[in-house]
Amino acid sequence: MKKSFGFLLATVALTVASFNVNAQAPASDIPADMNALMSKYTCIACHRPNQRLVGPAYADVAKKKYSNEEIVNLIYNPVPSHWPGYPPMAPMKQVPKEDAMKLAVWINSLDGSPAKKASSSKKSSTSKSTKSSTKKSA
Numbered sequence: 001m002k003k004s005f006g007f008l009l010a011t012v013a014l015t016v017a018s019f020n021v022n023a024q025a026p027a028s029d030i031p032a033d034m035n036a037l038m039s040k041y042t043c044i045a046c047h048r049p050n051q052r053l054v055g056p057a058y059a060d061v062a063k064k065k066y067s068n069e070e071i072v073n074l075i076y077n078p079v080p081s082h083w084p085g086y087p088p089m090a091p092m093k094q095v096p097k098e099d100a101m102k103l104a105v106w107i108n109s110l111d112g113s114p115a116k117k118a119s120s121s122k123k124s125s126t127s128k129s130t131k132s133s134t135k136k137s138a
């Protein structure tokens with residue numbers, strides 16, 4: 001009995017392992033669950049996490065520091081004047097609030113480009129204005 005129980009455990013472990021292997025990551029840097037939502041609601045046609053397509057990169061949206069609720073509202077009622085140089089986005093009212101919120105939370109999590117992530121120990125948030133002289137040297 002003990003033996004077969006051990007075998008059962010091994011089988012379960014194997015099953016879990018192979019399940020993980022099968023759950024392939026999507027080709028790009030989009031998590032599988034977000035990829036599913038992006039595809040379902042066609043966001044993927046115009047948006048990428050770190051790349052400008054028809055619409056802005058989500059990382060750039062994240063930099064605007066909207067609340068999650070604000071992003072949900074913007075999905076339903078885009079404000080094209082926020083993005084000069086882009087065509088206006090059509091209101092995506094068909095997205096259920098729950099899914100819109102999931103996308104919003106993810107979009108906000110993309111703040112800070114991956115390149116910068118590694119060395120982000122500085123506290124000052126003034127890095128935006130690199131060109132303007134922030135130093136007031138005499």
Ligand code: HEC
Nearest residue numbers: 041042043046054055074078080082083086087088089092
């Ligand atoms: C047909 C192309 C297209 C599709 C599809 C699309 N977008 Fe957009 N999106 C844009 C463009 C263009 C902009 C910038 C202009 C604007 O905001 O109207 C934008 C802007 C945004 C913004 C920034 C809003 C702001 O005011 O800063 C968010 C957030 C966003 N999209 C999320 C989504 C989500 C989520 C989906 C899917 C449910 C989606 N978009 C589908 C083209 C698209």
